[in-house]
Amino acid sequence: MQRVMIIGQPGSGKSTLARALGERTGLPVVHIDTIHWQPGWVERSHDEKTQLCHEVEAGERWIFEGGHSATWNNRLARADMLIWIDRSVPLRFWRVLLRTIMNHGRSRPALPHDCPERLSNLPAFFRFMWRTKTSARKKMKQVVATAPSDCRVVCLRSDRDAEAFLAGMGVQPSQAGQPQRSARGKCTPN
Template identity: 25%
Template sequence: MKRIIVIGVTGSGKSTFSKKLSNILGLKYIQLDELFWLPNWEMTPDDQFFKKIDEATKDSSWIIDGNYNRTNHIHWPKADTVIWIDLPLWLTFYQNLSRSFNRALFRKEIWEGTGNKESFSRMFSKDSIVRWLFKTYRPHKKRNEDRLKSIEYSHINFHRLRSRREISDFLLMVAKRSDT
């Protein structure tokens, strides 16, 4: 495991998991959202976004988290491992809502240098990350199940983690292996 992609719907815990795994393995951590979002919630144009991802994944080892399907042609062919955080909808909803509420309450900048902060009005708007979860949960699950079977990704070692227990056990297993 040297070039790892962590996927999962919004609020599934991709970033938290990826940071922990990065610390265990000593690999560079890349967050696609951080590469994508500019100040004032502006979006990086695709050509620039693709260049940022290509540059970030030039090294021989890294962990990247995010679900920007239009970018898969850049980092998926380079990956040796994909870890899918596939928690039940109720748990993902709880985690997503809790994270959004805390971000809105404490107004902490989400990605350094952007000034982007969650707000209660944004949390309940038509662009809400909570609404995004319900819109994308089932299609995301179907797309990832198809990827598991795809010949195109047969070079990738897939891990599907379906509970907090499986996530903890996986991190513990990786930590034990890296100690030897």
């Protein structure tokens, strides 16, 4: 395992899992929010985000978590593991609220410097989350379905799944995360 792609909707736990997996494996972790945003909540252009994603994807070792789906096919072609964190809508909203409150006035670890969490940003972000809840999940389901046969695919639907996956990182890949996968090693999303 040298290149790990982690996808999931906001509040699913991508950044947390990426950091924990990075600590266990020594692989460098890249958060899409550090590509999407510049200090002061300045959004990069689409082309600049794409270029930065391609630079990361070209590397030999990485854990790359997050969106910019315009580059997912390229990222997936390079990944040897795809992790889809598929969590419920209410839980994700709760987690986003909680992380905003807990980090109010300062930047989260997955964000660039000078991007402090603000309660005033929540209504617009919640609208985005609500508006994309179905379409984003459908897109992620499609990415999972099109993963190359040599890419190990893992679906995590609970904290227990994530903990078991991380605990299983010391065992053979065929044994880790088995309850979440079908016999073909693909996610079986609902």
